Amino acid sequence: MNNEPKNKHDFDSAPSLDQARRQLARYSLDVDAQAVLVAARLMEAGAKLGSAAEIHFGRFGLSTGRYRLLAELETNDGELLPSQLADNLGVTRATVTGLIDVLERDGLVSRRKSMQDGRQKAVVLTEAGASKLRDMAPEHFMRLEAMVSSLSLEERSVFLSLLGRVTEGISALTDEKKDVQANSKKR
Amino acid sequence: MNNEPKNKHDFDSAPSLDQARRQLARYSLDVDAQAVLVAARLMEAGAKLGSAAEIHFGRFGLSTGRYRLLAELETNDGELLPSQLADNLGVTRATVTGLIDVLERDGLVSRRKSMQDGRQKAVVLTEAGASKLRDMAPEHFMRLEAMVSSLSLEERSVFLSLLGRVTEGISALTDEKKDVQANSKKR
DNA sequence: GAAAAGTAGTTAGGCACCATACTACGTGCA
DNA sequence: TGCACGTAGTATGGTGCCTAACTACTTTTC
Incomplete structure (x- = not known):
């Protein structure tokens, strides 16, 4: 047909610990990178689960x-x-x-x-x-x-x-x- | 008198294990209630975190x-x-x-x-x-x-x-x- | 008993995100 | 060379949720 259906988020995304560390280092903040990672991953998981749930219930x-x-x-x-x-x-x-x-x-x-x-x-x-x-x-x-x-x-x-x-x-x-x-x- | 989910979701909600068990029992399903609870709680946490993040970034x-x-x-x-x-x-x-x-x-x-x-x-x-x-x-x-x-x-x-x-x-x-x-x- | 204040549900308008479809531009292949 | 076809970005319209303001109905207070 036409365009790419992109229905499935690849969502590899998964921010890494290194990424968090770099972000913190940029501003010399004394914050645990692991903590930031937990926050980011949880947010991501929540978003992913939310959209998966919509698909699930949509059925x-x-x-x-x-x-x-x-x-x-x-x-x-x-x-x-x-x-x-x-x-x-x-x-x-x-x-x-x-x-x-x-x-x-x-x-x-x-x-x-x-x-x-x-x-x-x-x-x-x-x-x-x-x-x-x-x-x-x-x-x-x-x-x-x-x-x-x-x-x-x-x-x-x-x-x-x-x-x-x-x-x-x-x-x-x-x-x-x-x-x-x-x-x-x-x- | 503060039981409205204003900007501050009290979100006591927190589905319980018993609730999950009752739901499964209703249809005699052979599913682990703990598993259902994990799913429900995660979904809830995701939603809560999402809305909290909007408030946070909104500042x-x-x-x-x-x-x-x-x-x-x-x-x-x-x-x-x-x-x-x-x-x-x-x-x-x-x-x-x-x-x-x-x-x-x-x-x-x-x-x-x-x-x-x-x-x-x-x-x-x-x-x-x-x-x-x-x-x-x-x-x-x-x-x-x-x-x-x-x-x-x-x-x-x-x-x-x-x-x-x-x-x-x-x-x-x-x-x-x-x-x-x-x-x-x-x- | 009637105005004031509170409460239940709805409406109106806004935001974030999506799928779909469109325009403009580039590329493959005859 | 030419033109179908793919790709980049955008517009449109829909969903799900929100806040704020509104209507209709109590309850309070004097």
């Missing part, structure tokens, strides 16, 4: 966000308020509105006005929605397992623990001003 | 993509072709065009027509661009280091290695059809 006619919403409904007896969904999924209410719009159009969820509170509209998982989750479950979870299949049980445990600690550290990127001088021990 | 008037482009230019003597940038950054040429548009408007890079090949336009890091990188380097790298400061050197090394293996496994999500088990139904 079922869903996006990552819409799948997560459906799954969240499923684990809560098939009914939640949009604001609860927003909380549980860690996205804004506005985003939830958008997700529901599409899911409702596709018949996977429906909106039902609440009687107790006229402002609320419960989101309900339809039979089609439950069925969609049921159908995709085997392949979905198999693929997730395959993703980490190269790690032993022990390693998975270690990885989870380390990942958890790094995840907590992410706030270091967003925290208010910290002094950039010699002091690097904070929190 | 300097940049986005993650634009910063990466500038840094890539810097490590290549301040000059590259858009297609090389796309390759190195792992994004499409179209995305690079957009990044350059903004960076050029802000005076951080400039486009220069190539003389060898009339189709090419080299992207050049301007003095303002180099200066921007220089100015933000201390805070930027300090924050990166702070992010992983709770890990020892040894742990960082382990984490990198495990992360690398998981990253390779991500292709399990996008591969055509897996055959990890005797499973092949629909489609």
